[in-house]
Amino acid sequence: xxxxxxxxxxxxxxxxxxxxxxxxxxxxxxxxxxxxxxxxxxxxxxxxxxxxxxxxxxxxxxxxxxxxxxxxxxxxxxxxxxxxxxxxxxxxxxxxxxxxxxxxxxxxxxxxxxxxxxxxxxxxxxxxxxxxxxxxxxxxxxxxxxxxxxxxxxxxxxxxxxxxxxxxxxxxxxxxxxxxxxxxxxxxxxxxxxxxxxxxxxxxxxxxxxxxxxxxxxxxxxxxxxxxxxxxxxxxxxxxxxxxxxxxxxxxxxxxxxxxxxxxxxxxxxxxxxxxxxxxxxxxxxxxxxxxxxxxxxxxxxxxxxxxxxxxxxxxxxxxxxxxxxxxxxxxxxxxxxxxxxxxxxxxxxxxxxxxxxxxxxxxxxxxxxxxxxxxxxxxxxxxxxxxxxxxxxxxxxxxxxxxxxxxxxxxxxxxxxxxxxxxxxxxxxxxxxxxxxxxxxxxxxxxxxxxxxxxxxxxxxxxxxxxxxxxxxxxxxxxxxxxxxxxxxxxxxxxxxxxxxxxxxxxxxxxxxxxxxxxxxxxxxxxxxxxxxxxxxxxxxxxxxxxxxxxxxxxxxxxxxxxxxxxxxxxxxxxxxxxxxxxxxxxxxxxxxxxxxxxxxxxxxxxxxxxxxxxxxxxxxxxxxxxxxx
Numbered sequence: 001x002x003x004x005x006x007x008x009x010x011x012x013x014x015x016x017x018x019x020x021x022x023x024x025x026x027x028x029x030x031x032x033x034x035x036x037x038x039x040x041x042x043x044x045x046x047x048x049x050x051x052x053x054x055x056x057x058x059x060x061x062x063x064x065x066x067x068x069x070x071x072x073x074x075x076x077x078x079x080x081x082x083x084x085x086x087x088x089x090x091x092x093x094x095x096x097x098x099x100x101x102x103x104x105x106x107x108x109x110x111x112x113x114x115x116x117x118x119x120x121x122x123x124x125x126x127x128x129x130x131x132x133x134x135x136x137x138x139x140x141x142x143x144x145x146x147x148x149x150x151x152x153x154x155x156x157x158x159x160x161x162x163x164x165x166x167x168x169x170x171x172x173x174x175x176x177x178x179x180x181x182x183x184x185x186x187x188x189x190x191x192x193x194x195x196x197x198x199x200x201x202x203x204x205x206x207x208x209x210x211x212x213x214x215x216x217x218x219x220x221x222x223x224x225x226x227x228x229x230x231x232x233x234x235x236x237x238x239x240x241x242x243x244x245x246x247x248x249x250x251x252x253x254x255x256x257x258x259x260x261x262x263x264x265x266x267x268x269x270x271x272x273x274x275x276x277x278x279x280x281x282x283x284x285x286x287x288x289x290x291x292x293x294x295x296x297x298x299x300x301x302x303x304x305x306x307x308x309x310x311x312x313x314x315x316x317x318x319x320x321x322x323x324x325x326x327x328x329x330x331x332x333x334x335x336x337x338x339x340x341x342x343x344x345x346x347x348x349x350x351x352x353x354x355x356x357x358x359x360x361x362x363x364x365x366x367x368x369x370x371x372x373x374x375x376x377x378x379x380x381x382x383x384x385x386x387x388x389x390x391x392x393x394x395x396x397x398x399x400x401x402x403x404x405x406x407x408x409x410x411x412x413x414x415x416x417x418x419x420x421x422x423x424x425x426x427x428x429x430x431x432x433x434x435x436x437x438x439x440x441x442x443x444x445x446x447x448x449x450x451x452x453x454x455x456x457x458x459x460x461x462x463x464x465x466x467x468x469x470x471x472x473x474x475x476x477x478x479x480x481x482x483x484x485x486x487x488x489x490x491x492x493x494x495x496x497x498x499x500x501x502x503x504x505x506x507x508x509x510x511x512x513x514x515x516x517x518x519x520x521x522x523x524x525x526x527x528x529x530x531x532x533x534x535x536x537x538x539x540x541x542x543x544x545x546x547x548x549x550x551x552x553x554x555x556x557x558x559x560x561x562x563x564x565x566x567x568x569x570x571x572x573x574x575x576x577x578x579x580x581x582x583x584x585x586x587x588x589x590x591x592x593x594x595x596x597x598x599x600x601x602x603x604x605x606x607x608x609x610x611x612x613x614x615x616x617x618x619x620x621x622x623x624x625x626x627x628x629x630x631x
Contacts, residue, residue, distance in 0.1 A: 040223065041059040041201060042054060042222045043221070043222045044220070044221040044222070045218070045220050045221070045369065046217050046219060047217055047219050047374050049219070049357070049362045049369070049371065051369065052205060054203045054206070055208070057204065060201070060202055061199065061201050061215070065082060067079050067080060067194075068082060068088070068193065070191060071187065071188050072186060073187070073188050078185065080177065080179070084179055085177050085179060086182070087160050087176075087177065088162070088163065089176035089177065090161050090174060091158055093158055094156075095152035095153055095154055096154070096155055097153070098126055098150075098153065103125075104155050105123030105125070106123050106124035106126065106135070106155055107119060107123060107155055108158075109133055109154070110152040111149050111150060112149055114151075114183055115182050116183075116184040117145065117182070118182075119135045120136045120137065120138050122135065124143075126153075131146065131148075132145060133145045133147065133153070161174075167628065172194070173190070174191050175191060198214070199214075200213065200215070201215060201221070257273050257277075258274070258313050258558070258586075259273055259305070259306045259307075260273060262293040262304075263297060263303070263304070264295045265295045268302075268304045271291055271293050272484075272586075273289075273480075273481055273482050276411060276416060276419075278588070279419060279423060279591065280437050281438050282434075282438035282439070282444060284316070285587070286551070286587040287478070288321075288333045288337050288484070288584070288585055289586065290484060290583055291303075291584055299571075300568050300569065300570050301320060301568070301569045301571075302566060302568050303566070303584065304564060304566050304567075305558075305564060305566075306564040307558040307559075309592075310561060310593040311592045311593055312593070313559075313588065313590045314557055314588050314589050315586065316556075317549070317550055317585065317586070318548040318556075318567060318584065319531075320567075321528055321529070321583045321585055322531060323583060324526055324529065324580055325526035325527075325579055326343075326526075326579065328343060329343045330343075332485050333486065333583065334488065338525075339525065339526050339583075340519070341526055342406060345406050346394050346395060346520065347360075348516065349394065349499075350393035351363055351364075351390070351393070351516075353388055354388055354390075363392070363514070366515040367515075368514060369514070370513055370515075371390070372412055372511070373412070373509045373511075375627075376623045376624045376627065377508045377620050379620075382617055382620055387505040387616075388507075389505055390503065390504050390505075391501055391502070392501065392503075393501045394499060394500050394517075395499055396492065396497070396498055396499050397498075400520050402490065402492060402493075403490040403518050403519060403520050404490060404518070405490045405502070405518060406486075406488075406515070406516070406517045406518065407461075407486060407488060407513075407515065408485040408513075409477075409513050410479035411457060411479050411480045411511065412480055412509060412510055413480040414509050418510070422605075425601040426601075427595070428596055428598065428599065428600055431596070446609065450609060453612065454507060454613075454615055455505065456477075457510075458476060459474065459506060459511060460505070461475055461488070461503070462504075463492070463495060463500060463503075464495075464500075465494050470494070472491065472502075473488055473489060477511070507616045509623065529572060531570060531571050531572070532569060532570045532571070533549055535567070536548055536565050537566055538563065539562070539563060539564050544556045
């Protein structure tokens with residue numbers, strides 16, 4: 001029944017697509033993940049954080065096919081696309097003559113038109129009287145070949161290499177290649193070589209300037225594409241659209257936590273993804289997500305919550321808060337849900353990474369243009385150092401001894417992926433591991449110490465005092481697709497002079513930095529009012545209101561990809577003369593669907609603890625493996 005429903009949904013989505021009804025979204029990828037000839041690149045961000053915006057036609061990622069090149073025995077130069085090659089051969093077999101066959105099993109025969117016939121495990125046999133070779137091919141087709149049509153006969157197996165190994169060992173010389181149509185090409189003594197041609201991103205900018213960009217210089221690209229999932233929902237009464245910047249790595253797509261959508265009056269818009277990293281009940285937490293797209297429609301506010309990842313989600317409370325504040329200020333919470341009024345925070349006058357790259361253009365505005373690691377990191381570099389060093393210098397009034405750090409610093413998509421990668425290493429023992437974490441005993445402490453020491457999902461921030469650095473606190477990871485801006489404490493009493501310098505050391509590949517600023521002035525706390533939860537109905541029409549109204553360990557569970565519910569809220573009192581910002585308060589956790597039949601990788605997990613920095617090297621190599629597989 002489930003399969004019939006799924007096929008029905010796909011059919012609806014397909015016909016909606018050809019009728020022009022599909023919903024579009026903008027997604028963020030690294031270049032190697034683009035589907036060639038199907039992507040419209042709207043803009044790209046270079047490693048130096050420059051932005052190139054393209055015209056309405058967008059740019060295209062041109063990635064030539066990998067080829068095998070060489071000179072054949074007859075002297076012809078050839079260039080053959082790898083994707084049409086069936087076998088890569090690395091040995092030469094001396095052919096035998098028909099009279100030398102006797103009762104030997106024939107493995108292959110090469111016809112005079114260069115078609116290679118490969119026999120099954122029983123081999124072919126030579127009928128001397130009929131002067132024919134008979135048998136069944138490896139595809140189990142019977143053949144009866146006249147010897148006059150045969151060029152060469154082989155009775156020894158040939159050595160081959162697969163494409164992945166050939167990619168890794170490009171200096172290997174090929175003796176022969178076999179095409180998908182069984183056409184055999186034989187190289188001269190120099191052999192054939194595997195060649196990778198350069199890829200380019202090409203297009204016209206908004207200023208009508210033609211550009212051609214090397215993908216190695218690109219940090220990420222923004223791509224516009226059809227949203228099939230949104231189309232399916234649109235045809236069952238719910239319209240979903242993803243706005244803004246999305247996934248960094250498509251094959252390493254979001255690995256955890258619910259997708260939260262706000263209704264803006266016309267459609268549901270992707271707006272938040274709380275609870276990232278809360279992978280078992282012992283890690284359950286409460287988070288506050290700003291609802292940027294939420295609008296009052298018929299005196300109510302609607303939220304859509306969906307499970308779009310292979311996991312079971314447990315939501316204890318989902319409350320909508322109205323934060324009343326001054327018209328000329330915005331409100332931002334700390335990690336505990338205390339809200340602060342913010343006005344004209346000070347951005348850095350100086351911001352750089354360890355290589356001296358100017359980061360001001362990325363971190364001076366909360367605008368989804370952000371810094372991140374360009375993966376993979378060179379093996380020689382990462383063997384010496386596993387971290388960046390980002391420093392930010394701000395002006396400081398002389399009389400200020402305390403301030404608030406305002407930061408939108410989140411978990412990268414690959415960092416999110418590594419949560420699944422690390423948990424999968426527990427294999428058959430993962431449930432026992434969860435139990436120990438839930439009890440918050442020694443295993444829980446060891447895990448938290450490891451995360452803090454390696455700064456995987458808790459990032460230390462320091463202030464400079466003379467020649468020393470003082471630890472101020474931790475920034476919690478979030479996202480990765482939507483990271484939230486948060487307020488953190490700054491103690492400035494020991495800092496002399498008219499400036500303050502903040503330092504963070506994010507490990508390679510785990511963090512993004514969108515915005516950082518300091519608020520020196522203090523304002524009255526805003527007023528927080530919870531909205532009334534009217535209904536919360538899931539995909540089966542079941543009312544869930546009692547499950548998500550309060551934090552009471554009575555959970556709304558979403559075990560399947562595609563599970564969702566729609567929650568409707570109303571305000572107790574809507575004062576039009578007071579500016580209101582809406583935040584969603586979410587409490588819960590999730591459990592990833594892992595392969596529990598795999599063995600427990602004790603040695604690797606132990607090395608994470610005993611060898612500082614090993615996890616960063618390990619995750620970098622896992623990225624390399626993923627990139628190679630994706631290519």
